[in-house]
Amino acid sequence: MSAALEIxxxxxxxxxxxxxxxxxxxxxxxxxxxxxxxxxxxKTTMLRAIVDLxxxxxxxxxxxxxxxxxxxxxxxxxxxVVLMPQGDALFPGLTVKDNLDAGAYPGxxxxxxxxxxxxxxxxxxxxxxxxxxxxxxLSGGERRMCSIGRGLMCDARIYLVDxxxxxxxxxxxxxxxxxxxxxxxxxxxxxxxxxxRALIDGRIDRTLxxxxxxxxxxxxxxxxx
Amino acid sequence: MTGVIVTTINLTAIYxxxxxxxxxxxxxxxxxxxxxxxxxxxAAYGAWLVATNISSNVVVVLLGGVIAGAALGAxxxxxxxxxxxxxxxxxxxxxxxxxxxxxxxxxxxxxxxxPQFKQFDPLFAFIREFRxxxxxxxxxxxxxxxATGILVAIILAFISYSRIGLGVxxxxxxxxxxxxxxxxRRTTAFAILGVSGAFIGLAAVLLGQIxxxxxxxxxxxxxxxxxxxxxxxxxxxxxAVIAAFLVAFAEALTLQYLGGAWVLITxxxxxxxxxxxRPRGIAGVLEGTRA
Amino acid sequence: MLHYAGLAxxxxxxxxxxxxxxxxxxxxxxxxxxxxxxxxISWRRQGGDTLAGVRDRxxxxxxxxxxxxxxxxxxxAGTSYFLAVMVTFLIYLSWNVMWGLVLGTAGLQSFATVxxxxxxxxxxxxxxxxxxxxxxxxxxxxGERILGIPVFEWWVAIPVAVVVGLIVGFIISLPAIxxxxxxxxxxxxxxxxxxxxxxxxxxxxxxxxxGLYGASSFIPESIAGSLAGYQIAYVAAAGLAxxxxxxxxxxxxxxxxxxxxxxxxxxxxxxxxxxxxxxxRLWVFLISSAVLGGAGGFYIAYYGSISPSFFNFSTVLFLFxxxxxxxxxxxxxxxxxxxxxxxxxxxFVDVDPPEARYVFIGLLLFVVTIVARDxxxxxxxxxxxxxxxxxxxxxxxxxxxxxxIEQEAHMPPGSRPEPR
Numbered sequence: 001m002s003a004a005l006e007i008x009x010x011x012x013x014x015x016x017x018x019x020x021x022x023x024x025x026x027x028x029x030x031x032x033x034x035x036x037x038x039x040x041x042x043k044t045t046m047l048r049a050i051v052d053l054x055x056x057x058x059x060x061x062x063x064x065x066x067x068x069x070x071x072x073x074x075x076x077x078x079x080x081v082v083l084m085p086q087g088d089a090l091f092p093g094l095t096v097k098d099n100l101d102a103g104a105y106p107g108x109x110x111x112x113x114x115x116x117x118x119x120x121x122x123x124x125x126x127x128x129x130x131x132x133x134x135x136x137x138l139s140g141g142e143r144r145m146c147s148i149g150r151g152l153m154c155d156a157r158i159y160l161v162d163x164x165x166x167x168x169x170x171x172x173x174x175x176x177x178x179x180x181x182x183x184x185x186x187x188x189x190x191x192x193x194x195x196x197r198a199l200i201d202g203r204i205d206r207t208l209x210x211x212x213x214x215x216x217x218x219x220x221x222x223x224x225x
Numbered sequence: 226m227t228g229v230i231v232t233t234i235n236l237t238a239i240y241x242x243x244x245x246x247x248x249x250x251x252x253x254x255x256x257x258x259x260x261x262x263x264x265x266x267x268a269a270y271g272a273w274l275v276a277t278n279i280s281s282n283v284v285v286v287l288l289g290g291v292i293a294g295a296a297l298g299a300x301x302x303x304x305x306x307x308x309x310x311x312x313x314x315x316x317x318x319x320x321x322x323x324x325x326x327x328x329x330x331x332x333x334x335x336x337x338x339x340p341q342f343k344q345f346d347p348l349f350a351f352i353r354e355f356r357x358x359x360x361x362x363x364x365x366x367x368x369x370x371x372a373t374g375i376l377v378a379i380i381l382a383f384i385s386y387s388r389i390g391l392g393v394x395x396x397x398x399x400x401x402x403x404x405x406x407x408x409x410r411r412t413t414a415f416a417i418l419g420v421s422g423a424f425i426g427l428a429a430v431l432l433g434q435i436x437x438x439x440x441x442x443x444x445x446x447x448x449x450x451x452x453x454x455x456x457x458x459x460x461x462x463x464x465a466v467i468a469a470f471l472v473a474f475a476e477a478l479t480l481q482y483l484g485g486a487w488v489l490i491t492x493x494x495x496x497x498x499x500x501x502x503r504p505r506g507i508a509g510v511l512e513g514t515r516a
Numbered sequence: 517m518l519h520y521a522g523l524a525x526x527x528x529x530x531x532x533x534x535x536x537x538x539x540x541x542x543x544x545x546x547x548x549x550x551x552x553x554x555x556x557i558s559w560r561r562q563g564g565d566t567l568a569g570v571r572d573r574x575x576x577x578x579x580x581x582x583x584x585x586x587x588x589x590x591x592x593a594g595t596s597y598f599l600a601v602m603v604t605f606l607i608y609l610s611w612n613v614m615w616g617l618v619l620g621t622a623g624l625q626s627f628a629t630v631x632x633x634x635x636x637x638x639x640x641x642x643x644x645x646x647x648x649x650x651x652x653x654x655x656x657x658x659g660e661r662i663l664g665i666p667v668f669e670w671w672v673a674i675p676v677a678v679v680v681g682l683i684v685g686f687i688i689s690l691p692a693i694x695x696x697x698x699x700x701x702x703x704x705x706x707x708x709x710x711x712x713x714x715x716x717x718x719x720x721x722x723x724x725x726x727g728l729y730g731a732s733s734f735i736p737e738s739i740a741g742s743l744a745g746y747q748i749a750y751v752a753a754a755g756l757a758x759x760x761x762x763x764x765x766x767x768x769x770x771x772x773x774x775x776x777x778x779x780x781x782x783x784x785x786x787x788x789x790x791x792x793x794x795x796x797r798l799w800v801f802l803i804s805s806a807v808l809g810g811a812g813g814f815y816i817a818y819y820g821s822i823s824p825s826f827f828n829f830s831t832v833l834f835l836f837x838x839x840x841x842x843x844x845x846x847x848x849x850x851x852x853x854x855x856x857x858x859x860x861x862x863x864f865v866d867v868d869p870p871e872a873r874y875v876f877i878g879l880l881l882f883v884v885t886i887v888a889r890d891x892x893x894x895x896x897x898x899x900x901x902x903x904x905x906x907x908x909x910x911x912x913x914x915x916x917x918x919x920x921i922e923q924e925a926h927m928p929p930g931s932r933p934e935p936r
Contacts, residue, residue, distance in 0.1 A: 053401065077407030089405055091398035102395045106407040110388050150406065257698050308886045316697060317625065321840050321885045328833055329878035336871040444829065448709060451702050459698070486717045493710045497691065500703065504694045 002065030004029045004189040005050075005158050010059035012049035019045040021213040022059070027158075027189045032181065034200045035193045036218060037210035043193035044086055046210065047160045051076050051083045063157070078106040080157035080188070086166055088147035092136035096127055099135050099146055103153030113153065120149040123179055141172040148180060159185070161192040165199055174199060227360040229477045235366040236473035237466075238373035242428035243450030244457060244465040245377075246298075246421035252397040252460030253417040254306060254410075256319035261425060261450060263330030264301070265443030268294035268426030269433045270334060273343045283348045287372055287430055294426020298418035301326065306414050334440035342437035349434070365434040376427050380420055389416050397460065425450075448489075452496050458506030467507050471495070519560070523553060527581070531592070539593035540601070540862055546585050547855035551892060554578055554848045558896040578848055586754055590747060599746035603818065605858045606753035610760035610811045612839045612850045614804040620845040621768050621776055622800040625697045627832055628704040631711045632684050632805050634826045636812035638715060638722060640677040641731040641822055644668055670732045670817035674810055681809015682802060689801045705832070712827035727823030734817050749818055756814050763807055764847050772796045830874075834861070837881040843891020852893055 003026040010023040019042045027033050037043050049057045052073045061069045068076060091099055100120055104113035121128030124145040130138065135146060144164060151159060164180055165173035173196075180192070181203040193210075194200050200207070207218040243261065250258045258264075271293025276286045305322045309315060349368030354361055384390035392408040393416055403410065429438075432446060453472050457464030472492060479491040499506060526549055533545035557578060589602060615629040647668040688707065692700050715722040722728060734752065739745040767773055778785050779793045816822055825831070834857065842853020857877065864873040884891065889898055 051405070053404075072409075073404035074407050074409045077405055083405055085401070085405065089399055089402035091395050091402055093398050094394055098391060098394065102391055102402075102406045102408070105388065105392060105395075154407070257702075304882075305886075313889050317619075317844075318885050318889070320625075320698075320701065321836070322882055324833060324836070325878045325882035325885060328830075328837075329875050329882065332871040332874040332878065336869050336875070448706060452706065455699060455702055486713070489710060489713045493706050496706070497703065500695060500699060501691050504699070 002062070003027055004031070004064060005191070006060075006062040006065075007050070008060040008062075010046070010049060010057060010061065012045055012054045012057035012059075014045075014055045019054075019213050020049060020057075023213075023215050025208070025215060027191060029187055029189055030185060031206075032185070032190045032192070032204040034204045034207040035191065035210050035215070036195070036197055036207055037193075038195065041210045042213040043210045044162055045213075046215075047083060047162050047191070047193060048085075050160060051081055053083075077154075080106075080155055081160070082151045082154065082156040082158065083160040084147050084151040084162065084164070086162045088143050090135050090143060090147055090150070093134060095132055095134055096138070096146055097131040100127070100131075100149055100153055103150035106154050109154040116153045120152050123152070123183075124149055141168055141176070144168060144172075144176055148176065152183070157188045159188060159190045159192075161190065163193055163195065165194065165196055227358045229474075229481050231357065231360055231362055231366060232477040232480065233470070233473045235369055236476055237470045238370050239428050239432050239446075240449055240453045240473055241466050241469035242373060242377075242424045242431075243446050244453035244469055245462060246424040246428075247450050247454040248457065248460055248462060248465045249393075249397075249417060249424075250421045251454070252462075253393055254396075254414055255400075256306070256316070256323070257451075257459075258301060258323050258418075258421070259320060259447075260301060260305075260323040260327035260330060262441075262443030262447030263327040263334075264294055264297040264422055264425050265429045265446055266334055266438070266440060267297050267330060267443075268422070269429040269438040269442060270338060270343070271296075271426070272430045272433065273345060273438055276345055281346050281348075283351070283368070286345070286348055287427065290426040290430035290433075291376065291423045292426070294422035294424070294429065295419040296422065298420070298422025298425075299415055301422075302414050302418040306418065307411060310411065310414075331440050331443075338440065340439060342439050344437050345430070345433050347434065348430075365431075369431045369434070372427065372431060376423070380423065384420070389413065393417055393420070449492065452492055456496050456499055456506050461507070464507040471507075519556065523556065526552060531588070534593055539595055539598045540859065542589065542593050543601070543605070543855055544859035544863065547852050547859060550578065550582060550585075550848070550855070551852045553581060554852065554893055555896050558894075575848070582851065590750055594743070594747075596741075596743050596746045599743075599750045601858070601862055603746070603749045603753040605854065606750075606757040607811060607815055607818070608835060608838065608858065609757045609851065609854045610753075610814075611808060612835060612854050613757070613760040613764050613847055614807050614811070615835065616839055616844050616847065616850045617764055617767055617804045618801055619839070621773050622797040622804075623697075623776065623780060624692055624797055624801060625701040626688070626692075626704045626801070627701055627836070628685075628688050628707055629808060629835065630827060630832050631704065631708045632681050632688070632808040633812035633815065634708075634822070635684050635711055636677040636680040636809035637816040637822050637826070638728065638812075639680045640673040640813045641728040641816040642721060643676060644670065644673040644731040644816070645728060668732070670734045670813075673732060674813035674817055677813025677816070678806050678810040681812065682806040684809070685802050685805020688805070689798050692798070692801065705829075708827050708832055709829070712824050715827070716824045723823075725824060727821060727826075728816075729821035731816050731820045731822075733820040753814070753818070756811060760807055760811070761847055763803065767800055767803055768847075772800055776800070834877070837877055839891075841881055841884045841892060843888075843893035845890055846893050849891045849893030853891065 005025075005027045007023055007025040011018060011020050013019045023042075023046055025033075035043050035046070045054060048054050050061060052071065057069070059069070060067065063079065063081065068079070068081070071079070091102065094102070097117070100117050101113050104110050104116055109116065117131075121131070126142055127145050127149055130142065135143065138146065148161075148164065151161075161180060164176050168176065177194075177199040181190075181200065183190075190204075192200060192204070197207075209216050209218050243265070247258060247261055250256065268290045272286050272290035275289030279285060279289070301323065304326065305319060309318055309322065312318065347365065349364040352364040352367050354364055354367075356362065384393055392403070392413045395403045395406065395408055396410060396413055396417070400410065403413075428446065428450075429443070433442075436442060449472065453468045454465055455468075456472065457466070457468035472495070475491055475495050476488050479488050483491070530542075530545040530549040534540075534542035557575070590599060611629055611633055615626075618624050618626045618629070688704065691703060695703065715727070716725055718724070733740065735745045735748055739748070775789065775792060775796045779789055779796075838854045838857045839850050840853070841857065842851065843849025857880075860877060860880070861873070864876065867873050888895055
């Protein structure tokens with residue numbers, strides 16, 4: 001059986017800038033993998049390279065054995081590669097409900113958007129209370145919930161989560177990470193980038209370190225501050 | 226004064242249509258469609274062809290204009306948006322390409338239809354004229370407001386409740402976010418330009434009731450539509466509607482008290498003043514109050 | 517050496533064309549020759565931008581040839597008709613060069629070129645008619661002239677036009693400080709339309725739909741309309757165009773241009789120099805407006821008349837097509853584009869149906885815009901960029917040279933600019 005996501009010799013960057021220098025990674029179905037590392041070492045670039053949000057990349061990316069290296073961002077979303085990005089990339093002028101529904105845009109999910117939305121509101125009751133509110137007026141924590149909730153609206157095979165704790169207070173950050181890591185992946189895999197080891201330690205299958213654009217096995221040291 | 230109000234409402238409807246077309250394209254796809262004028266004239270000719278060859282039934286003619294406008298919008302998508310999407314120098318190149326197409330379009334109309342004015346038979350003859358106080362409200366004005374209301378309601382419903390509509394709205398908010406949820410910008414672009422074209426097409430048929438159709442008849446509505454869209458703050462649909470009202474009111478007042486020759490000058494002064502005070506137009510004011 | 521021999525052969529062919537296809541075709545053949553010459557110069561240069569960047573030392577060949585052509589033209593094709601075409605061309609060229617300064621160097625999306633030149637021309641014409649010897653249009657005096665200042669001749673009118681251009685430019689530049697690119701573009705398009713609407717409306721002062729006529733001309737009445745008259749006009753117009761080009765150089769390669777270019781290429785620099793950049797833009801706009809005013813004054817001093825159709829949108833579009841097809845970021849591009857479209861316009865002037873000519877020009881502009889990122893002239897640079905710095909996204913436009921040296925080691929294979 002092929003891996004859920006396999007990355008071979010991935011190099012990527014922006015303009016003349018090269019950020020990733022040959023990353024190899026294989027994630028099995030149902031696996032939760034954490035990537036630790038300091039800012040600016042390529043965690044975000046790696047996740048963005050997977051969904052084709054970098055200027056350029058070379059190497060190979062396989063989804064269940066299929067080559068998706070040159071697939072576009074929206075095509076990948078339709079195939080179940082879901083990025084919950086840094087900065088959330090929400091639609092600030094739309095309501096929480098519309099933002100969530102947008103997550104169900106890929107064909108098959110659209111018809112079941114209502115039950116999905118109810119499911120997300122069970123996970124994040126705060127969102128349920130604010131369905132009619134415009135996203136631009138939400139607090140940082142609520143926005144993060146909305147961004148994650150949006151990612152849960154479709155049938156994802158791979159969840160890519162970029163620093164869910166960024167910019168949040170410790171309490172909210174912990175709550176969000178707890179929810180996220182407690183999700184039933186239903187056969188999908190999860191790749192999470194995080195600076196704060198304490199937030200993910202113990203609840204994921206393995207961790208790796210991103211350093212200077214290269215992935216190394218985690219030595220168990222302090223992964224951040 | 227009632228005359229001014231009736232004219233204002235009538236013009237508001239029409240300018241809002243053109244400005245919505247311009248604004249939607251800007252916010253959804255990030256370019257200014259300077260072939261709006263040629264689309265306008267094209268849709269008017271389309272409706273005129275329908276009226277003379279197929280049926281002069283009001284619904285058929287209006288649909289003819291709307292469909293012709295939407296088709297021209299799709300053509301702009303195919304020829305300008307798709308080839309230039311993501312290319313360097315985007316802003317100036319889309320501006321130039323749409324300008325060039327507008328030039329081509331206008332001259333093709335001139336070639337095909339000649340410079341003579343074409344006239345529609347009154348579409349709304351079945352509506353009875355009535356009076357508000359002293360002012361006679363012509364059927365064309367009543368019909369304009371009703372037809373605009375219906376089309377705007379249909380399109381608003383489409384944008385608010387359908388899947389594609391959500392895609393359009395999402396795209397106006399965040400390009401990256403839209404891509405991440407699987408919205409294909411290039412496919413959705415057809416919907417955006419199609420809807421824009423439909424608005425412009427309807428405006429063309431409605432104004433064709435009052436003015437004649439000729440190859441350059443789209444130029445003045447385009448300038449006014451652009452003024453309205455700018456005044457509303459490009460990209461803000463709510464701003465566009467409010468600005469349409471303001472511009473229509475200014476125009477109606479000018480018509481009443483200064484004469485037709487002064488209309489453009491008044492509008493220009495209005496827009497210059499608003500933009501210098503509020504560089505982002507009415508949308509800037511709306512956001513200012515919200516924050 | 518082979519390269520120069522090839523160019524020499526091309527030049528001879530281009531020179532022969534008018535003898536076979538008529539005098540007018542020299543404009544087209546020389547435009548093509550200059551385009552090919554510029555391409556070959558850019559192509560032979562190693563790496564980097566030929567046009568936008570620093571002063572290009574190999575440009576002398578191009579401009580040397582342009583000067584030779586300018587001298588040869590009245591010798592080879594010295595008919596009155598063709599010289600008249602050339603004068604119009606040179607006036608357009610001087611406007612376009614200034615427009616290029618505004619669009620390219622200052623990066624202001626202005627369409628006010630025609631408005632500035634036209635308003636200056638109108639005011640200069642008005643004053644020269646009203647105050648000058650002829651004095652036949654007075655509003656106040658009911659046909660009588662109010663102030664007979666016999667010295668208000670063209671040589672007073674042109675400096676006045678410069679001042680008017682400066683004032684108009686200053687007024688237009690006020691909103692430019694605050695408005696984003698596209699807003700400014702629309703405002704200036706509106707301004708041209710406004711100017712037209714105003715002069716049409718003001719029958720009394722500006723002659724309404726008919727426009728002004730009878731302004732003082734620099735061509736002595738005794739030789740007006742004769743070949744000698746056109747020869748004088750040609751030399752004068754060439755002087756105007758050269759002046760515009762020199763000013764372009766002084767600005768674009770001088771302190772203002774350097775500042776603006778640096779700001780455009782580097783975000784941090786632009787931020788640090790924020791107010792300086794705004795001021796530099798305004799200076800460039802003002803300088804170009806003054807020159808445009810002068811060129812407008814030249815227009816009225818040559819034709820002696822002007823009509824509201826000057827402000828027609830099609831005029832704006834025609835000039836815009838010239839510079840966009842050639843390439844707004846280079847005076848070479850502007851020269852070639854102006855020549856090319858001038859030729860197309862005059863060559864097909866009596867084609868049937870007349871609209872076909874405009875459809876052709878519009879399609880030409882459309883195709884060049886879609887294909888070329890910076891006009892025809894920059895195609896070699898475009899090809900080199902495509903081949904050179906690129907990752908997987910061939911369409912992307914990676915900011916070149918930013919830290920290129922320290923990043924070199926990390927550059928992925930194939931992403932290094934290939935020396936040619």
